[in-house]
Every structure is written in structure tokens, then in C-alpha cells.
Amino acid sequence: QKEVEQNSGPLSVPEGAIASLNCTYSDRGSQSFFWYRQYSGKSPELIMSIYSNGDKEDGRFTAQLNKASQYVSLLIRDSQPSDSATYLCAVNIDNNDMRFGAGTRLTVKP
Amino acid sequence: NAGVMQNPRHLVRRRGQEARLRCSPMKGHSHVYWYRQLPEEGLKFMVYLQKENIIDESGMPKERFSAEFPKEGPSILRIQQVVRGDSAAYFCASSPDQAEKLFFGSGTQLSVL
Numbered sequence: 001q002k003e004v005e006q007n008s009g010p011l012s013v014p015e016g017a018i019a020s021l022n023c024t025y026s027d028r029g030s031q032s033f034f035w036y037r038q039y040s041g042k043s044p045e046l047i048m049s050i051y052s053n054g055d056k057e058d059g060r061f062t063a064q065l066n067k068a069s070q071y072v073s074l075l076i077r078d079s080q081p082s083d084s085a086t087y088l089c090a091v092n093i094d095n096n097d098m099r100f101g102a103g104t105r106l107t108v109k110p
Numbered sequence: 111n112a113g114v115m116q117n118p119r120h121l122v123r124r125r126g127q128e129a130r131l132r133c134s135p136m137k138g139h140s141h142v143y144w145y146r147q148l149p150e151e152g153l154k155f156m157v158y159l160q161k162e163n164i165i166d167e168s169g170m171p172k173e174r175f176s177a178e179f180p181k182e183g184p185s186i187l188r189i190q191q192v193v194r195g196d197s198a199a200y201f202c203a204s205s206p207d208q209a210e211k212l213f214f215g216s217g218t219q220l221s222v223l
Contacts, residue, residue: 006152034211043201043214044153088152090212097166098143098203098212102152 004091006101014109019076021104023089026070032092033065033072037085038103044088048074079108112137114204115184116215123192124223131187131218135204142185143212144170144177147199156200159185192222 004025013019021035032051036044050056050063050072062075072091076083089101115134123129135142140161145153155169159179170177174192179185189196199219203212 032210043216044203044212045214046211049211092208096208097155097158097168098205099155100145100153 004089004099004101006087006089006104008102008104010105010107012107012109013079015079015081017079017108019079019083019106019108021074021076021087021089021106023072023074023091023101024070025072025089025091027091027093028067028070030067030091030093033063034090034098035061035063035072035074036088036090036100038088039085076106079106081108081110084108114139114202114213114215116202116218118218119216120219120221122221122223125193126191129189129192129196129220129222131189131200131202131220132184133187133202133204133215134184135202136206136213139204139206139213141205141208141210142179143203143205144185144187145201145203147201147217153201156187189220192220194222196220197222 006023035048037047038044048063050065056063060077064073084107086103086105088103093099117132142159144156157170157177158166174190176188199217201217203214205212
């Protein structure tokens with residue numbers, strides 16, 4: 001069974017801190033990795049994509065990928081209360097299906 | 111450019127009835143995915159379709175559930191003889207190519223009485 005796993009949380013950080021979200025996946029052949037944010041009652045929205053090993057930065061967000069360890073993470077710097085949401089890791093499986101982790105609920109406290 | 115359109119937003123059915131959920135992908139997108147989500151849970155993959163073809167339906171129950179994406183018109187997720195356990199949010203997403211980022215619709219909340 002190919003899977004995407006995340007710590008379900010909840011993860012609570014104070015405003016201004018760095019939030020670190022982690023994800024592991026089981027399919028060694030996966031090439032595309034994504035982070036989505038989902039506010040309560042809303043649909044997921046893409047915030048980051050990463051395809052190569054290393055770091056990719058976009059504003060306050062940094063995605064990190066390590067294919068050897070089958071690990072992808074998302075760092076949120078200077079966390080804001082508006083970042084409070086569920087963060088979903090998505091991995092492309094067999095170059096076909098897009099599979100999601102269960103999500104990590106993040107709360108940023110003012 | 112309109113986003114992914116799903117309708118209805120809310121659908122109420124009694125046990126034993128049929129539910130039809132519609133999804134119109136973004137213009138130019140030929141790949142459609144359906145996911146199911148229960149409260150406080152992640153997205154569970156159901157089916158992946160390209161125009162007129164089902165690519166992977168491994169996440170969809172073999173009985174009562176079917177999906178299509180015809181050459182013309184929206185993708186349809188059909189649930190026959192609904193049961194209370196079918197109550198969930200059903201999200202559709204589209205992409206311009208496989209292995210590419212997904213754009214989600216607003217979802218259909220199905221409630222089975």
C-alpha cells in the first residue's frame with residue numbers, strides 16, 4: 001500500500017515562531033510533491049510544489065525535499081494567526097495518482 | 111478563467127436514493143480527480159480520470175459508486191442506493207497534465223438522511 005504520512009497534530013506555535021510540518025512517503029519513484037492549505041470548511045489550495053532535492057523558498061514558506069529519506073517538509077517563518085489551518089502533503093504516485101496525507105492541523109496563537 | 115466548478119454545493123438524499131455530483135474542470139484541463147473527506151480527516155483518493163477514460167479507480171468502492179468524464183460535459187460521480195456512511199464532502203480537482211498541481215472545486219457536501 002503506497003502511503004503518504006503526516007503527523008496529525010495539532011501543532012501549536014506562538015505568533016512569529018517557525019512552524020515545521022513533516023511528511024513521509026513510501027513510493028521511491030515519486031517525483032512531484034506538493035503542500036496544500038485547507039481552512040476549515042473550505043477546499044484545499046496549493047501553497048508550494050517541489051520536484052528536486054533541497055530547499056525551495058517562497059516568501060515565508062520553505063519546502064524541503066529529501067528523496068533518499070523519502071521525506072518532505074514545510075517551514076513557515078514568522079507564523080501568523082492567519083496561517084492557522086490544516087496543511088496537507090500531496091505526493092504524485094506512479095506518475096499518476098495524487099495521494100494526500102491526513103493533514104496536520106496548525107494553530108498559531110497571538 | 112473560471113475555476114473548477116462543482117455542483118451542487120449541498121446535496122441531501124434519503125437512504126436508497128441516488129446522488130449525482132458534477133464537476134467541470136478548469137478550461138484546458140483534461141485530468142480530473144475525485145476525493146472524499148470526512149470531518150477532521152484528510153483527502154481520500156477515489157478516482158482519477160482523463161477525458162473519456164478512467165485511469166485509476168482503486169480508491170472507489172466497487173459497488174454503488176461510478177465515475178465518468180465524457181468528451182463533452184462535466185465529470186460525474188454517481189452514488190447509487192446511498193447509505194448514511196456515504197455522508198461526506200466530495201472534492202473534485204483538475205490539472206492540465208498528470209503529476210501536476212491540482213486545482214480544487216468548492217466541494218459537494220452530501221448528507222444522507
